[in-house]
Amino acid sequence: MGFLNLSKKGVVLAVSAQLVLATQAVTVAQADMLGTDAAINKYSAMANRDMLMDELQRGEIRDQIIDMGVDPAEAEARLAALTDDEINTILIQMENDSAGADIVGTLFTVFVILLVTDLLCFTRVFNFTRCVR
Template sequence: MGILNISKKGMAIALSAQLVLATQAVTLAQAEMLGTDAAISKYTALSNRAVLMDELQRGDVRDQIVAMGVDPVEAEARLAALSDAEVATILTQMENDSAGADILGILFTVFVVLLVTDLLCFTRFFNFTRCVR
């Protein structure tokens, strides 16, 4: 009976020590409120980075990168090393430089071309112009 009491006492001490250590580890964790802006900016940055990685994975883009002499693996590594602000700047630049994005500029150019051709008597598109002869 003496050994059984000693083992019970030892087991109780070991379990108590484990309980104390487990509760101490839990109290070390600190939680803080995460604002909506911080959460949105975090997920926006992740989304932006994913969009650029998807563009880099496209076949035509990858072929163009290889044609320029850049290793695609190195390009992915460099893209991963960019800051969130740089990724956002690249995406903004890609959106602004897309083909056909400047509709007003195209319409103005067409207007000027038609106006000049009307003035030179090649066409008769506008009623308010007179031929220069």
């Protein structure tokens, strides 16, 4: 019986030591306060990334990517590897470069062209202009 009690004590000590060491690694975690701005930025960055990924999944975009010789899976992997700042830069560039986005500038350009053609007697659109002839 002496040997059996001795081996039980050894096993109990080894298991106890293992449990103590295992719980020590878990209790080292630290918690910081998460501000509202940080939470909003985190979730907006995730939403921006998801929006770009959805755009990449569209049929027309996928066809254009394939026509350019790029594997769609590789494009998705590269998009997933971008940082939040790079995602924001891409979105700003997409916003600025979208076709027809500057409608006021387009209307002003059309107005100036029609005004000049009225002054040169090519058209008669505006009543307040006079021909230079």
